[in-house]
Every structure is written in structure tokens, then in C-alpha cells.
Amino acid sequence: MRKKVNKFKIKRKCDFCKIETKFLFNSKDFNREYSKNIYTYNICKNCKNISLKNIPKRKTYLYQENFYNYKSKKNIWKDNQNKIEHLKEINFKKNQSLLEIGSGDGSFLYCCKKLGLKCEGLDINKKLNYYTKKRFGIKTIIKKNLTNLKKKYDIICAWHSIEHFENSKKVLEFIFRNLNKNGYIILAMPNPDAYGFRLFKEKWVHVDAPRHQNLINLNFLKKYLTKKNFKIILSTTSDDDAKYNNRLSWAFYFFRIFSKKPLYAQRNYIKKLCHLIGLLLRFTFSFIENKNYEGSCYTLIAKLKKK
Numbered sequence: 001m002r003k004k005v006n007k008f009k010i011k012r013k014c015d016f017c018k019i020e021t022k023f024l025f026n027s028k029d030f031n032r033e034y035s036k037n038i039y040t041y042n043i044c045k046n047c048k049n050i051s052l053k054n055i056p057k058r059k060t061y062l063y064q065e066n067f068y069n070y071k072s073k074k075n076i077w078k079d080n081q082n083k084i085e086h087l088k089e090i091n092f093k094k095n096q097s098l099l100e101i102g103s104g105d106g107s108f109l110y111c112c113k114k115l116g117l118k119c120e121g122l123d124i125n126k127k128l129n130y131y132t133k134k135r136f137g138i139k140t141i142i143k144k145n146l147t148n149l150k151k152k153y154d155i156i157c158a159w160h161s162i163e164h165f166e167n168s169k170k171v172l173e174f175i176f177r178n179l180n181k182n183g184y185i186i187l188a189m190p191n192p193d194a195y196g197f198r199l200f201k202e203k204w205v206h207v208d209a210p211r212h213q214n215l216i217n218l219n220f221l222k223k224y225l226t227k228k229n230f231k232i233i234l235s236t237t238s239d240d241d242a243k244y245n246n247r248l249s250w251a252f253y254f255f256r257i258f259s260k261k262p263l264y265a266q267r268n269y270i271k272k273l274c275h276l277i278g279l280l281l282r283f284t285f286s287f288i289e290n291k292n293y294e295g296s297c298y299t300l301i302a303k304l305k306k307k
Contacts, residue, residue: 007037008055008057011054011055014047015170015214016049016168016220017044021043021044022042022045023040023042024041024042025202026038026039026040026041026202027039028209029209029210030209030252030256031252031263033261034060034062035058039054041202041207047220048217048220049168049215050192050215050217062210071107082239084111085240086301087112087115087155089233090184092155095116097120097152097155099155099157100119100157100158101162102123102161103122103132104123106121106128106131108159109121109136109138110136121139121140121141122140123140124143128140146170151178152178152179153178153179153180154183155183155184155186156175156178156179156183156185156186157185157186157187158171158185159188162214163213163214163215164211168213168214172224176304181306183303183304184302184303186299186301188299188300189215190215190245191215191218191295191296191297193218194206194289195285195294196246196249196253200253205253206248206296218298218300222300229305231305232301232302233303234299234300235298235299235301237294237296239299241299242295243295246282246285246289247279247281248275248296249296251278254278255274
């Protein structure tokens, strides 16, 4: 008799509170349809963080080769303006060191290099690390396990990458260990308190099952960082990144009303039409999403204080 292979790692306890999480909803890979599996998301009643219970072991259920797009340097600079503006808010100095966790194709690191920062990236994708080195001349670190690095950094950024890790607490602890005193962290993640999440639930585009394995509650994160001796400099769900993701949220949901296929797989004119409708809906509901921390994602900047 053929032995049945378990496709999932089962996660039940909250990374932070270490208590049993409770069932929230079942979801599917609505965004890309790399698999037909059912994915279960649980919530911690204490910290309100949401986590994926059954994490797929097969990598092709998570990412495939066509997941990333490559753009011209002119468009890279344009697309990273929101990140650059947040970076300028900490009044960084030239030659300060910066690490990006989840550096992907190196687009943000390229912008940082142009701004005079000494930057490095960290990513598990060898091909993208090679691409970053070849195209931009920027060193990247390939790490599957978040062990200590050989040096510390003045700035550590994680733009929509922490939610992709199995254990979000370990990622934050890794950041703390590798940050210089008086250093800054800039984190961006999907917002589980978003209006769109309450409306669309398991079909919300930013659940993105099974790639998003954790959704960290912003209020909890601010309290957690404060306990770790950080000063919160900024937290927002209404910057340009949030507004773009609000539009994405509406566009994807509108498209799913008429088709069961993912929007990513459609022709360009269909994508443009859905994004236009998403933009109109974003403006319509901006009076809700632009205040009271109800945007689709948040950006948080914090400074490690001297002890």
C-alpha cells in the first residue's frame, strides 16, 4: 500500500503568545491558482494576529518562476517613490548601512544605492540574488534560516516580506539582533484591521493564500516594539502604498464576481479595466479607508532607543 505523504506543516500556536489559535476561515489560492488546496487561517484571541495553519511543503504551491516582473531603471525609481519618501523621514545620512529583508529583484536596493546608502539584500531566491548582483552591483545574502549576520545595520527594511515567513516573531527577533543602536526599522505589511478584509474576508486579495502565512495586527506590533525599546516614529494605512493596495483589493474582488480565473492570468486590457474600476471604488470608499487605520496595508517606522 502506498504511503500517504503529508503536504503541509501544521501550525496551531501563536508565534508570540504561545497559545492555541482559533479557526477564522478557510481560503484558497484565489490570486494565482497554483494549487486547489484549502488553506485554513486561525486567529489568536489575545494578540489578534492571524496565521496560516496548514503551510504547504511544496514550493510550487507558493512561488513560480513568473512571479516577479523586471522593469526599466526609470520605472523602478518611479515605482519606489513611496518607499523613498518613508526612507527620507528618518533623515538618513550617506554611507549608512541598510539591509532589505526579502529584496527580490533588488529594485528598492537600487534606489537606496542611488541615494548614497551602503545597501545589502537578503532573499532565499538564488536567481533573484544573482540578478541583483549582476544588474545593480549590489550584494545579497542567501539565507533560509534567520541566523545572525556578520555585521549590524543602521536601517533594516521589510517591505511586504514578513507575512511570507512561517514564524513572524523569529523574523522580528532577527531584525532586532542585527540592528545597530539608534537604528531604524521600516516595516510594511497587510493590515488585518482593514475595511477590505472585513468586507471580503477569505477572498480578500491580501490574504493571498498560501503565500501570506501571517497577518500581524498593527496595534499589537506597536505595543510589542515599544516593549523591545523602540520608539514609534510613524504608522499609517493611508500612504500611497496603502492606496494602491486598496485599489488592488477592489479590482480583484470585482473581477472575481464575473470570473473564477485569477486576474493575473488575464489579458492586459481586462487587467486595465479592472484596475480602473478598482480605482473608482477606492475613491468611493476613501472616506472609510483613508482614516482610522482601515487601509489595506500599513507602514511602520520605529527607532531603537539607547538603553
